[in-house]
Amino acid sequence: MNKQIFVNLPVKDLDKSKAFFEALGYGFNPQFSNDSGACMVIAEGSIYAMLLTEPFFKTFIDKPIVQAKEATEVLVCLSCESREEVDDLVARAVAAGGHTPRAAQDHGFMYAHAFEDLDGHIWELVWMAPQA
């Protein structure tokens, strides 16, 4: 069976984070969601993010939680279908209360931009030109 991945990220306010990612167009799987966590579908059957309240996230680690607005352990990079999708997602993220740490980078064969979500987690969005 194909490997599936669940990206577990701590959030301060689950409802606000759900609303943020809904504004970006993501759906949630109610079967794997409750008051402590919400399962966000990035690619059905393959890639999911679990937005977890900080107290619940804490139960999976034996260390403190990184405050992602202050320091970064991970960059989650998602591929996009087009430059427009990259720009559209960043625009929606900023409109929903996120921010973008830098300008878009255009390398010709690759177009990249990024946003920080409400908790400071960094999401990179990349479009790669189809290989000739």
Added chain:
Amino acid sequence: MSKQVIFNLAVKDVEKSKAFFSSLGFTFNPQFSNERAAMMIIEEGSIQAMLTSEDFFQSLTGKPVAQAKEANEIVICLTCDSREEVASLVEKAVAAGGRTPHPLEDEGFMVSQGFEDLDGHLWNLVWMNPASRTSQASQ
């Protein structure tokens, strides 16, 4: 085209980290690897990790690099095909210099155990028993 995800994780020593994950059975894509970063294939065409030197990682984020041995921002959870795969990967990780923060948890419908890699990043391995279904939130 299906979505792909690439996790960029900061590592102190790219070569040592490559050796660590190679001993777990993961392979690398040399086309997207150099001395500052190595692309590890988790699921061909959909899930990759970039093991990135701290200097290079920092240049990408604009914020300090979190020291994952001291605090965590993420738990990466991967599904496995069997209970044995979960146990085997954890065993290999510990043998290669990682550590496991929790004993294996067996909840019947789900078996899970995590390991920390050389830099403290936490990987959780889960096997969902196809014979049972649940409506519980799980990770």
